[in-house]
Amino acid sequence: MRLFNYFRSSSSYRVRIACNLKGLAYEYLPVHLNRNGGEQFGDRFTTLNPQQLVPLLEDGDTRIAQSLAMLEYLDERYPDVPLLPRDPAARAQVRQTALYIACEMHPLNNLRVLKFLTGELGLSDAQKQRWIVHWLETGLTALDTQLRDAPGRGAFCFGDTPTLADCCLVPQLFNARRFGVDVSAYPTLHAVDQVCEQIEAFRRAHPSCQPDAE
Amino acid sequence: MRLFNYFRSSSSYRVRIACNLKGLAYEYLPVHLNRNGGEQFGDRFTTLNPQQLVPLLEDGDTRIAQSLAMLEYLDERYPDVPLLPRDPAARAQVRQTALYIACEMHPLNNLRVLKFLTGELGLSDAQKQRWIVHWLETGLTALDTQLRDAPGRGAFCFGDTPTLADCCLVPQLFNARRFGVDVSAYPTLHAVDQVCEQIEAFRRAHPSCQPDAE
Known part of the structure; x- marks a missing residue:
């Protein structure tokens, strides 16, 4: 592969x-x-x-x-x-979380989008930062609320093994920290992040461990 | 439901x-x-x-x-x-198309995003229109190129029955037209759209046919 x-x-x-x-x-x-x-x-x-x-x-x-x-x-x-449970309704809960991150959070703070805002549209660095933090805070608030009340919660986003939701959440929290957002303000997400941090598979995937890391 | x-x-x-x-x-x-x-x-x-x-x-x-x-x-x-083929590799082709629309195109021109750009960040209407058209044209160009060369092409995005990709493409083209983009400039996408337009299930789902249409 x-x-x-x-x-x-x-x-x-x-x-x-x-x-x-x-x-x-x-x-x-x-x-x-x-x-x-x-x-x-x-x-x-x-x-x-x-x-x-x-x-x-x-x-x-x-x-x-x-x-x-x-x-x-x-x-x-x-x-x-497996990274998804077997029951269709449970799979949908995992996917709605992964997709919220992938559709509503990550694309807005993507490199190509930020470049367009400051380049073509002439936003200042302060306006760019306001944009970034707005979507991060909006997204993390929604996720934390939804996960806190989710019926399937365990040590991970859903249950006691990692799913697609955790594969998306951990990188999104890394991204939020990079832009200065205090992730501990979102207790449900923060707790999941700390559990994932203990796992070798998550640790080895961290940006700082990659061959092209700067 | x-x-x-x-x-x-x-x-x-x-x-x-x-x-x-x-x-x-x-x-x-x-x-x-x-x-x-x-x-x-x-x-x-x-x-x-x-x-x-x-x-x-x-x-x-x-x-x-x-x-x-x-x-x-x-x-x-x-x-x-079924809205997905059975083979994992073929399913992935359908999903990469649906996800490109759902992650890279639609969220950028979403109502809440446009409101933030003109409200909080003070972009003019002309700047907003430039932003909208930029992401639509970037996205439609990428999609048209990728679908044109896709091994599984048929009357629909993939094969001869509708899939998740068609469920996402038709609304995205409706959205592009609304913002003044000439969809016929993307021949592969346009051809699929015209096939879908003949199908009752697509026609009945059109915004103009809904009870809250204005």
């Missing part, structure tokens, strides 16, 4: 966690999002992925864009160490 | 298409995103969905936020008229 990757990309981080949890080895292929005008926009990478985003996963002849499509694929193709 | 809904919300539109394709009846519960400061922010709706977003699906005791979590749930719980 080959994973086109960027150490700090939180969607890349999700897939690294899932591979580690499942014990799947992969070749790490760095794509530098800030060098040479962004290597993801180069002809070579664009041919592989017209979406021009990392991560990109190759498993034999199968090439997959979008981190959540990868996580679902890995769970279907390598079902040992 | 009960679907909390807004006629023009493209994520609501996705779920209406899926229910119609599967022949599942639902009660339509309108949530007006622009009235009374946004009914999705009211106490009543926030208790049901702390994410404060439509759609929200209730099926008996199961309550689900996030449209793609609903589509996956409906496909698992009501597997007649």
